Amino acid sequence: MDSLEPVIADPFVVSLRTALGRALGWLTYPRKPEEYLAALAPRHFGPIRAEVVALEPHFDGCATLVLRTDRRFGKHRAGQFVSLTIEIDGVRRTRCFSISSAPEGTRGPRDIELTIKSTARGAVTPRLVDPSIVGTTVELSPPMGSFVLDAELPPRLLFITGGSGITPVISMLRSLDRKAIREGAPGAKVTLLHFARSEREALFLEELRQMPWLDLHLVTEEALGRAPSLDEASLAAVVADFEDTRAYACGPAPLLRAIERAFASRRASDALTIERFQSAFDGRSEGTGTVRFARSNKTANDSRTLLVVAEEQGLEPKSGCRMGICGTCHCKKLSGATRDLRTGEVSTEANVDIALCSTVAIGDVSIDL
Amino acid sequence: MKNDCQLNPAQLEAFGDEMYAIHQRARAARGAEDLAYIRGVMRTQLRCEVGGRALLFASFIPGAWVAGTALLSLSKILENMEIGHNVMHGQYEFSGDPALSSRSYEWDTTCPSEQWRHSHNYLHHTFTNVSGVDHDLGYRVLRVDDKQPWRWHRVPQLAYTAGLAALFQWGIAGHDVDMPKYVTTPSAERDPEDVRRVREIKSKAWRQVRKDYLLFPLLAGPNAVAVFAGNLVANLARNLWSAAVIYCGHFPEQAQTFAPETLEGEGRGHFYLRQLLGSANFEGPRWLHVLSGHLSHQIEHHLFPDVPAWRYPALSKEVRAVCEKYGLPYNTGTLSSQLFSALRRIGRLSLPSVSEPALAPAL
Numbered sequence: 056m057d058s059l060e061p062v063i064a065d066p067f068v069v070s071l072r073t074a075l076g077r078a079l080g081w082l083t084y085p086r087k088p089e090e091y092l093a094a095l096a097p098r099h100f101g102p103i104r105a106e107v108v109a110l111e112p113h114f115d116g117c118a119t120l121v122l123r124t125d126r127r128f129g130k131h132r133a134g135q136f137v138s139l140t141i142e143i144d145g146v147r148r149t150r151c152f153s154i155s156s157a158p159e160g161t162r163g164p165r166d167i168e169l170t171i172k173s174t175a176r177g178a179v180t181p182r183l184v185d186p187s188i189v190g191t192t193v194e195l196s197p198p199m200g201s202f203v204l205d206a207e208l209p210p211r212l213l214f215i216t217g218g219s220g221i222t223p224v225i226s227m228l229r230s231l232d233r234k235a236i237r238e239g240a241p242g243a244k245v246t247l248l249h250f251a252r253s254e255r256e257a258l259f260l261e262e263l264r265q266m267p268w269l270d271l272h273l274v275t276e277e278a279l280g281r282a283p284s285l286d287e288a289s290l291a292a293v294v295a296d297f298e299d300t301r302a303y304a305c306g307p308a309p310l311l312r313a314i315e316r317a318f319a320s321r322r323a324s325d326a327l328t329i330e331r332f333q334s335a336f337d338g339r340s341e342g343t344g345t346v347r348f349a350r351s352n353k354t355a356n357d358s359r360t361l362l363v364v365a366e367e368q369g370l371e372p373k374s375g376c377r378m379g380i381c382g383t384c385h386c387k388k389l390s391g392a393t394r395d396l397r398t399g400e401v402s403t404e405a406n407v408d409i410a411l412c413s414t415v416a417i418g419d420v421s422i423d424l
Numbered sequence: 425m426k427n428d429c430q431l432n433p434a435q436l437e438a439f440g441d442e443m444y445a446i447h448q449r450a451r452a453a454r455g456a457e458d459l460a461y462i463r464g465v466m467r468t469q470l471r472c473e474v475g476g477r478a479l480l481f482a483s484f485i486p487g488a489w490v491a492g493t494a495l496l497s498l499s500k501i502l503e504n505m506e507i508g509h510n511v512m513h514g515q516y517e518f519s520g521d522p523a524l525s526s527r528s529y530e531w532d533t534t535c536p537s538e539q540w541r542h543s544h545n546y547l548h549h550t551f552t553n554v555s556g557v558d559h560d561l562g563y564r565v566l567r568v569d570d571k572q573p574w575r576w577h578r579v580p581q582l583a584y585t586a587g588l589a590a591l592f593q594w595g596i597a598g599h600d601v602d603m604p605k606y607v608t609t610p611s612a613e614r615d616p617e618d619v620r621r622v623r624e625i626k627s628k629a630w631r632q633v634r635k636d637y638l639l640f641p642l643l644a645g646p647n648a649v650a651v652f653a654g655n656l657v658a659n660l661a662r663n664l665w666s667a668a669v670i671y672c673g674h675f676p677e678q679a680q681t682f683a684p685e686t687l688e689g690e691g692r693g694h695f696y697l698r699q700l701l702g703s704a705n706f707e708g709p710r711w712l713h714v715l716s717g718h719l720s721h722q723i724e725h726h727l728f729p730d731v732p733a734w735r736y737p738a739l740s741k742e743v744r745a746v747c748e749k750y751g752l753p754y755n756t757g758t759l760s761s762q763l764f765s766a767l768r769r770i771g772r773l774s775l776p777s778v779s780e781p782a783l784a785p786a787l
């Protein structure tokens with residue numbers, strides 16, 4: 056938790072550190088002192104790193120990874136996520152993953168767990184759930200997100216999850232279970248309504264069944280013989296007065312929409328907190344979307360190269376050769392999916408440089424211009 | 425199209441397609457290996473720099489000064505040639521690693537990266553060897569092309585060549601500004617963009633000077649003179665070496681220049697052809713290629729500037745095969761023969777060109 060509170064330091068120490076940093080910067084110019092420090096002592100400087108020390112498969116294409124973080128990672132709060140950066144075939148890719156282990160983890164003090172379900176044709180997840188990942192070093196952000204339990208535990212908690220959406224919730228449940236073991240009870244009446252394809256694909260099922268205090272409802276497509284659906288009535292069948300609970304939901308977008316509708320119809324939207332696993336990209340490799348030039352606040356719907364689109368909008372991006380060799384037009388893409396016309400490669404990464412003169416948008420894109 | 429190409433239009437197009445295919449394959453092959461390579465070079469460079477500076481501080485130990493200066497020279501050469509120049513071309517940008525972003529990389533010379541990317545990546549690489557557009561044709565100081573007018577002040581230009589080499593980083597620093605024009609224009613009439621550029625150059629030059637000639641010597645206390653001298657020699661060594669490499673790239677006798685008309689409606693085939701005919705390689709052991717930033721493969725670099733340079737030696741086999749097929753020259757030789765050829769050309773052009781007698785009196 057300490058990583059969340061800003062470290063309040065003595066102003067004298069701060070100004071001394073700034074002055075020292077600047078003087079060091081004069082010596083290391085044109086590089087930054089951090090670059091030397093990160094190269095000489097990577098455990099203490101540069102991005103937070105973690106090594107994948109184990110992989111535990113759940114079912115085909117789904118596994119839990121154990122990551123040994125370095126000292127700077129800090130403690131997460133149950134329900135938070137990290138953004139993980141990994142180099143795959145020489146390309147840096149960043150994705151978010153909820154931490155599935157409890158902050159009071161059962162493993163080493165610096166270990167966290169991520170439970171990952173691979174996405175078909177995804178750029179990152181298929182690699183992460185492959186056993187060969189063990190031993191790889193990745194970069195992590197500090198724990199992030201506000202999908203966490205309230206400081207004061209409410210009398211009744213309702214969790215609604217679908218598929219891999221259970222990952223942030225299992226962290227909270229594990230945390231509550233530790234409390235139940237310590238204090239005899241978790242301190243709240245807790246219900247979990249979980250949707251899964253089949254019992255085999257219901258993550259953490261054995262463990263959940265071992266939590267005697269948990270009111271567990273599992274709905275599987277397999278048992279139902281059809282895709283499960285959710286509305287106000289079916290939710291009320293599980294928890295009659297669900298509007299009086301403190302609710303958390305995470306799962307596929309249609310499920311989340313249904314839950315939001317159910318809570319809205321009882322005017323209880325405030326009781327509900329949602330975590331979305333949204334992906335920037337729906338998998339197209341053609342077509343166009345809305346191009347947004349973030350700094351100048353202009354938008355366009357245009358399938359031509361981003362350089363032309365920007366110029367049509369009256370912007371004056373720098374350009375040179377206009378054929379993808381000189382790099383003058385390089386500019387940061389803040390988010391969205393683009394295709395490089397030189398290589399045909401699709402990029403879905405956020406915050407990467409692209410050549411405007413040889414790139415087209417294939418979805419909603421935001422450019423730092 | 426001009427007579428610089430012995431190919432008919434269909435051949436030219438086929439040649440362009442073959443080069444493009446090599447280019448596309450090379451782009452597609454970029455990956456983890458390239459990152460491992462450049463990061464290895466960066467680690468080595470960093471160690472050389474830290475080690476070199478440390479040895480210079482300890483230069484009271486016999487031999488430490490020489491070793492420290494050598495390491496620092498090596499560090500500066502690696503940083504400018506194999507790392508800076510190539511990273512700023514975006515050769516490693518495919519990785520999305522911010523440390524390898526062409527836009528944000530600042531190299532260890534007095535030349536501001538942003539101006540370099542304009543004058544070099546854009547002007548020089550797009551308009552390679554086109555008279556009047558590519559200022560690398562003599563850097564506005566030397567006459568390396570018959571198409572440039574001869575004047576009396578060209579006569580001692582072999583001496584300028586040596587002087588430019590010794591001060592190479594300063595020549596490069598002012599590369600994006602027409603310095604001869606700038607200094608002869610009254611300050612009120614100067615192009616504001618040039619004024620901004622010059623201010624930027626001064627600011628960067630000051631930081632470079634502050635580091636190498638002020639702070640490190642001061643920090644060394646009683647060793648100040650030794651550190652100052654070591655830094656000076658390291659900068660000089662880097663200047664001479666990079667100048668030699670660059671002179672070999674486009675100045676050897678057979679490297680062709682082009683009239684501005686060449687650019688009109690220039691297609692892909694002719695673009696690649698111009699890069700090929702305007703550039704020259706030199707041969708040597710692997711370490712020589714690394715120290716030259718693989719600009720020993722200037723031809724491949726000009727054909728594929730966005731491909732990681734350490735792959736040029738392998739690509740050169742494919743390029744040579746295509747050249748042979750189309751009966752095109754592939755200009756290569758030893759470092760000394762290419763350098764000698766470049767100097768001979770500069771020497772020859774210090775006198776009026778016999779082929780264009782009309783030029784001299786008219787001007």
Ligand SMILES: Cc1cc2nc3c(=O)[nH]c(=O)nc-3n(C[C@H](O)[C@H](O)[C@H](O)COP(=O)(O)OP(=O)(O)OC[C@H]3O[C@@H](n4cnc5c(N)ncnc54)[C@H](O)[C@@H]3O)c2cc1C
Pocket residue numbers: 136150151152153154170171172173174175176177178179180181219222223330331332333334335336337338339340401403
């Ligand atoms: C806060 C948060 C927490 C999260 N927590 C978890 C978690 O705990 N566990 C978990 O498993 N996931 C989690 N996610 C989702 C995760 O971050 C990934 O977005 C997701 O797993 C897909 O990643 P990917 O790289 O494999 O797929 P992507 O490469 O992002 O692909 C997404 C889709 O695009 C398609 N696609 C990609 N490239 C192409 C192409 N070139 N051509 C055609 N189609 C293409 C893929 O088929 C796929 O359908 C979370 C997300 C968020 C925002």
Ligand code: FES
Pocket residue numbers: 373374375376377378379380381382383384385410411412413
């Ligand atoms: S303008 Fe030269 S790469 Fe885009």
